[in-house]
Amino acid sequence: MNKLFIIGLPRTGTTSISVSLLEYxxxxxxxxxxxxxxxxxxxxxxxxxxxxxxQLDQIFPxxxxxxxxxxxxxxxxxxxxxxxxxxxxxxxDTGHFNPVLKRSFNDVFGSPTEDDYLSPQHLEACYRAHQVxxxxxxxxxxxxxxxxxxxxxxxxxxLEFLNIKASDEREFPML
Numbered sequence: 001m002n003k004l005f006i007i008g009l010p011r012t013g014t015t016s017i018s019v020s021l022l023e024y025x026x027x028x029x030x031x032x033x034x035x036x037x038x039x040x041x042x043x044x045x046x047x048x049x050x051x052x053x054x055q056l057d058q059i060f061p062x063x064x065x066x067x068x069x070x071x072x073x074x075x076x077x078x079x080x081x082x083x084x085x086x087x088x089x090x091x092x093d094t095g096h097f098n099p100v101l102k103r104s105f106n107d108v109f110g111s112p113t114e115d116d117y118l119s120p121q122h123l124e125a126c127y128r129a130h131q132v133x134x135x136x137x138x139x140x141x142x143x144x145x146x147x148x149x150x151x152x153x154x155x156x157x158x159l160e161f162l163n164i165k166a167s168d169e170r171e172f173p174m175l
Contacts, residue, residue: 001062001064002062003064004064005060005064007049008068009130010082011078014045016173016175019173019175020155020172021043026043027042031044033100033101038059064144067131067147080123083117089102090102091111110126
C-alpha cells in the first residue's frame with residue numbers, strides 16, 4: 001500500500017479515524033495542503049482528499065481509500081454548524097483560509113455566497129453527489145472500504161482492510 005486516503009466528507013469521522021491510526025504507528029495528516037505533507041504522511045484525511053480522490057489515486061498508485069458514511073440526521077446539523085462558522089473564510093476571493101481548503105470545500109459544497117448554502121436540501125444533495133461519485137469511481141475495485149465509525153466493530157473492519165490484526169475490541173473515539 002502506498003497511502004491511505006480518508007475520503008469521507010467533513011463531520012463523518014475524519015478526526016476520529018486519524019487519531020485512531022496514530023496508535024498504529026502511521027504518520028497521519030488530518031488535512032494536507034503541501035506536496036511535502038503528502039510525501040511524509042501514510043494516512044491523509046479530510047481536505048483535499050474528499051474532493052481530490054481521483055487525482056490522488058493517479059498520483060499515488062496502489063493506495064487504499066476509506067469512504068466514511070454518517071447518518072444524515074446527525075451529519076446535517078453538524079455540517080451546517082461547521083460551514084456556518086467557516087463561511088466567510090471559505091469565500092473564494094476574500095476568505096482567508098488556505099486556497100486548497102477553499103477550493104476543496106467549494107468544489108463539494110458550492111459557493112458560500114449562495115442563498116441555499118446551508119439548507120438541509122442542498123447539503124443532503126452535496127452528500128449524495130459525493131457518495132455517488134465515490135461509488136462510481138471505485139466500482140469493481142477492492143481498494144475502497146466504506147465505513148460508518150459509529151457502528152460497532154468498525155475499527156476492527158478498518159484494521160482488517162489494512163492487514164493489521166486487531167488485538168482487542170476497541171472502537172473509534174468520537175472526537
